[in-house]
Amino acid sequence: MIIYIFNNYFPDNSGFAKRCKMEIDVLSKMDDIIILCRKNKAKETPFYKSPFKKIFIERFNNNNRLMERPRAYKHVFYEVSRNIGLIVAIAKKLNAVLSSIKKIVEINKNIKIYAVSSPLTVPLVVFLIGKMHRVSLEVLEFHDLEPELAKHIKKIDDKSIVMRIEYFLEKFLCNVYHKTVVTSDSQAKRIINRTKIESNRMCVIPNTVVNSYLSKSKNKDIRNKYGIEKNDFLIGYVSTFYYDYTVLGMAKVLHCIPKLLPIIPSLKIILVGDGDGLSQLKQIVNELGLDKNVIFTGKVKNVSEILKIIDVALIPWEKDEMTLTILPIKLFEYMKAKKPVVGPNFGEIKSAIEAGKFGILYDSMNDLINKIIVLNKSRKLRSDLGNAAYRVYKTKYKNGDYSKKLTNFLN
Secondary structure, eight states, X not given: OEEEEOSSOSSOOSHHHHHHHHHHHHHHHHSOEEEEEEOOXXXXXXXXXXXSOEEEEEEEOOSSOOOOOTTGGGSHHHHHHHHHHHHHHHHXXXXXXXXXXXXXXXXXXXXXEEEEESXXXXXXXXXXXXXXXXXXXXXXXXXXXXXXXXXXXXXXXXXXXXXXXXXXXXXXXXXXXXXEEESSHHHHHHHXXXXXXXXXXXXXXXXXXXXXXXXXXXXXXXXXXXXXXXXXXXXXXXXXXXXXXXXXXXHHHHHHHHHHTTTOTTEEEEEEBOOXXXXXHHHHHHXXXXXXXXXXXXXXXXXXXXXXXXXXXXXXXXXXXXXXGOOOHHHHHHHHTTOOEEEESSHHHHHHHHHHTOEEEESSHHHHHHHHHHHHHOHHHHHHXXXXXXXXXXXXXXXXXXXXXXXXXXX
């Protein structure tokens, strides 16, 4: 029996939940599983049906709304309140679930915990309750590295007491859980170096894309919905617009649009996703008078519908400790949709694009403008890069390989 615990709504269309769904599907083939996640609405489905079995969902109720508010994280009282509420909610629900399961499962060691860290207080409280019930702390997973995230949000250095706590918790938890899973090679190297855990206890499972929902919408329907003409040159960016790295780079791109419009009059940018950072981007669009050139979709159920109609897929990230280690799900959504990718010339994105030769890297905003102009002029180049992206996705990042690697590691 596996208990899979994470601090997110489920089912959900966020990248975080998509990643968790893939793992839950794999785990459900291996063993019985219960999902413990965050409560969203008053009425939610009590189970999830994976390709292999029906999985019951237990939800903890935290009064704090699940919304990333990076600016608020800088305030001590907000952080303390947020984490205490999360700890209490998870502790109550996990304790109740374990107490109930142990009446059915004869041997406690047959109960295994799989905890996803976001934030580190999640695996910490799971460790405490798990130890109390004497169950196996099987897997600790990181989607993002918490110390890097703290640096990104709070703009603090390693000497800060906050950073010292982050590093301590990271090392402690990696050593008390049997195995650790991360999403990129650079994350693995950093954690092994900081925590000194053995490399055979670490596994890199890259992000990928779950099978897309079957779309009944036609390209014409989507174009009409968002006011996109057939001859528009459409650049797409999919994101959750919460953190600075998802917003600041895009803000710079928007400031470049007035320079591009005389060269590419048909240029439009479509921003797919939701988050507090959108207000900043919308303000820039209004100030520059770009309302006819920038489209905000908000949160959508099926990203693939929009990706079908874009010409170029963009990842406009600024370089910092955080972005150097991330290989985002959006990259694989772009690749599966056969779209040429334009991304920053650093980190995991650089490594992936250079290895597969399915996109173009840029070094500065001026360089980005030039690369967009080149792609606009050559439909063949866009097609060649898009087809290369799909080939790399099919050969290197398909779901079957993902499942096999995770299964072998856990067994």
